[in-house]
Amino acid sequence: MSTAASLSEAPRHRRLGLTDYEYELILERLGREPNTVELAMLSLMWSEHCAYKHSRKLLRRLPTTGPHVLLGPGENAGAVDVGGGLALAFKVESHNHPSAVEPFQGAATGVGGILRDIFAVGARPVALLDSLRFGEPQHSERSRYLLGRAVAGIGHYGNSIGVPTVGGEVYFERSYEQNCLVNAMCLGLAPRERLIRSAAAGPGNLIVLLGALTGRDGIGGASVLASAELGEGDEAKRPSVQIGDPFAEKKLLECCLELLERGLLVALQDLGAAGLTSSVSEMASKGGVGIELDISRVPLREQAMESFEIMISESQERMLCVIEPSRLDDVLETCERWETLATAIGHVNESGRVRVLAHGELVADLPVHVLVDDCPLYDLNPEAPPAREPAVGGATTEEGADVGPAPGAGRVEPVSLEGMREGALPGAGAGPDVDTLLALLASPNICSRRPLFEQYDWLVQSRTVRHPEQADAAVLVLPDGSGIAVSIDGNGRRVAADPRRGAAEAVYECAANLACVGAEPLGLTNCLNFGNPEKAAVAWQLTEAVEGLALACEALGVPVVGGNVSLYNEAPAGPIFPTPVVGIVGKVPDVTRTGRLGFVRAGDVVALVGPFEPSLAGSELEKLWGRLPRGLLPDTDGGSVRDAQEKIRSGVRSQALQSAHDIAEGGVAVALAECCVAGRIGVQVKLPDGLHPFAEAPGRGFIVSGSALSLKEWAQAEPSAPCTIIGEVRGAVLEIAERVSLAVSELQAGWAEGLAPFF
Amino acid sequence: MKFGIVRFPGSCDDVDALRAAQRVGDAVILWHAERGLHGVDAVVIPGGFSYGDYLRVGAIARFAPVMAEVADFAAEGGLVLGICNGFQVLCEAGLLPGALLPNLSLRFVCRQVALEVVRCDTPFTCACETSRELSIPVKHTTGRYYAPADQLQELTAGGQVVLRYGAGQNPNGSMNDIAGVRNAEGNVFGLMPHPEHAADPLTGSTDGLLILESLRAHVDSRVPV
Structure with missing residues (x-):
């Protein structure tokens, strides 16, 4: 039976990437079956990409405090004090799978996403770097294609938005042949006191969606692409890759920074993986509040989008902010000046729930903690390779030797070295x-x-x-x-x-x-x-x-x-x-x-x-x-x-x-x-x-x-x-x-x- | 001396141009949607990707309200400097001859280049008398200067070619190594290299300042009416 056939017959939660155990847990926490919209939201919030369910426990091992730290892990980006009243926000993020499927847009939107993380904390992006990995360019047309298009995509976005790319690194190894790596890092500067957090606060405050129209692009990007292995038929996943619009982001960036400078925002959050679902859940969770959305107000790029599509769309160049109702006119005025759409789509309340209305009908009603905190965290079952020495797969490609590089990664063709012999080196002429x-x-x-x-x-x-x-x-x-x-x-x-x-x-x-x-x-x-x-x-x-x-x-x-x-x-x-x-x-x-x-x-x-x-x-x-x-x-x-x-x-x-x-x-x-x-x-x-x-x-x-x-x-x-x-x-x-x-x-x-x- | 730096949505080097201009005089930002040039002595149209430049570069910016003012200003003999995207916009607006086409490489190129100042008797280059070779960076995807053969002939004969790329330095395939041209009247000048990015010894050369200092010297030397 083909994978596709078996998937289509699987229960809907499995098709969305949830295990039976996780689904049981959801039933228990909710005391009922989730509807379609709710299941779509939960499947994304409980995906590896959003919940870090296989790595969160491990990451607790890393030291996170220091005398210069202003913002630590958990915010859109970390930040340190660089003196002179300035904070430096910075973060690196991957866009590997989208880039492996469509390198130009995958890499471009990787840059777009990391830029939004930086201005989401109130900092003006001042530098980009990137870390890239591809297969061997001498031997692989695919690797040359990925290299050329990913580099062009990074330049397209960073150059157009006016943020310099000041550094980076690239390496070529067979193991990245199919699954290239595109990691983008951004740095931003802000006056210390202007750093803003993403915690929603103030019951009665408005939730305002800023930026691009919401379309069907990138639906399921986080779960379809980022939380599963690449395989055959990845062409079919191309529609899951978002399309970048650096001009829209440039206006959004200037607009958000001006809103912050004018003191009009209570909180700010970018819309990344899992779109509105993730942003709203995170903002509510950090503020210990509830949020009610009326998604019939969300400006759409396409007609007749389903409620679940609106909630999980990963359309780029969007931000979500919380404002006091009295500031709405000022916010709209600034946004108009920067030709950036701004729409009040909901409000903060004390319910501790994310409630979603569409044309007056309640289409989702979930406790924030189930969305954000209740995803099970898994212990890893690490097992050292039998012999530390030649443990890495490659050379021995027998069943189960799945450590390290792709089989064949070791078969790098030696560069022609006339007269060079291994072992001839130490002390040689x-x-x-x-x-x-x-x-x-x-x-x-x-x-x-x-x-x-x-x-x-x-x-x-x-x-x-x-x-x-x-x-x-x-x-x-x-x-x-x-x-x-x-x-x-x-x-x-x-x-x-x-x-x-x-x-x-x-x-x-x-x-x-x-x-x-x-x-x-x-x-x-x-x-x-x-x-x-x-x-x-x-x-x-x-x-x-x-x-x-x-x-x-x-x-x-x-x-x-x-x-x-x-x-x-x-x-x-x-x-x-x-x-x-x-x-x-x-x-x-x-x-x-x-x-x-x-x-x-x-x-x-x-x-x-x-x-x-x-x-x-x-x-x-x-x-x-x-x-x-x-x-x-x-x-x-x-x-x-x-x-x-x-x-x-x-x-x-x-x-x-x-x-x-x-x-x-x-x-x-x-x-x-x-x-x-x-x-x-x-x-x-x-x-x-x-x-x-x-x-x-x-x-x-x-x-x-x-x-x-x-x-x-x-x-x-x-x-x-x-x-x-x-x-x-x-x-x-x-x-x-x-x-x-x-x-x-x-x-x-x-x-x-x-x-x-x-x- | 007061410079006005135009800001379109999508301008990227507007603040850089503002800072560089402030090294030699006063400078203000001119918002694309507003009319009125606030009494500036020279207008700078900076680099970037005005309105995204998803269409032909500069093709939308030329319709901005501020550009009508710039055209009037130029018609009255006002000094207008277009840098990179600004050069493209001025060509689209018909204020400068020729057009900028995609680089021969079809790729963005960011590189320090050597330039030859072809003539030093213009308002934009009069401070280059003692330094006719400039080192200034370029960064663009669409910088290949093109003009039909007869127009090119005319430009050259009329002394409208002000800057050329040095030997072996042409980064984009521009005809006759042209890096910057002026209009027939001599008060509008566009160039692909970025003088505002050659204005501080910390971040590169300071040769770009000579362009801005030329403008100041020219304005200062004008007899007050």
């Missing part, structure tokens, strides 16, 4: 290392990202002090001359090898990028992209990864203020690499003293800094060899990581360092090459004995340069961190003693062109 370095620099995971970021406006709003490829993190200037820095990082290959340390590394690397521009981390947001958590092996990856994130956040003293979980990222071939993505925001006291990654001056001394004990596990070199990610990653004491990053930060701020760059994919040799290419100048170094040029330990090692005198003084000052002088900036050649001698122009050529063929 110049030849093989030269070939390896050039191959790594030109490989899709390491080469220049210019073909992507040139499609994004990174300078609108005139705050961008450091843009992509100038420094390891983006830096934006604030009105008082201080700045904020931001980076987004994650490496599924390494997390697949070792979920706990891999996830911790994502935090280390992101914070290291901030350290390289002299920024102190203030808060973190994450997006946990994993496979089906009902599978024991995925549950184990998720559990381990959250533990790793928690440990690293504790070690660095960075609170998690919000985020998103995206599960069921699987294709018929298997789950994606487990991919926790981490975004950290930080503070730079003086933007005239921020860092850059490229070497600056001939004659500067170059040093290797940090508790850097890299290995080849999960490295790009292993990928080049066609190996699966496997083996434990280097374990590093969190305290020593924190100290090293503090040291880098102090050196950048004091300007003892002319350049600072964290050593990530491709190890120290690639990092040196990147410093040369960015600075258009050469370097002559000798690596410490035993240090493999391509081994990796992201977030723990740095390449810095500075004058001999200032570097020496800095090295001796507190805090202490391992620091080894390895050479000098000079000439136009990257020279690694006994290993590599290559003109910077040659490094640049391959690196610059790596992704160009795919656009």
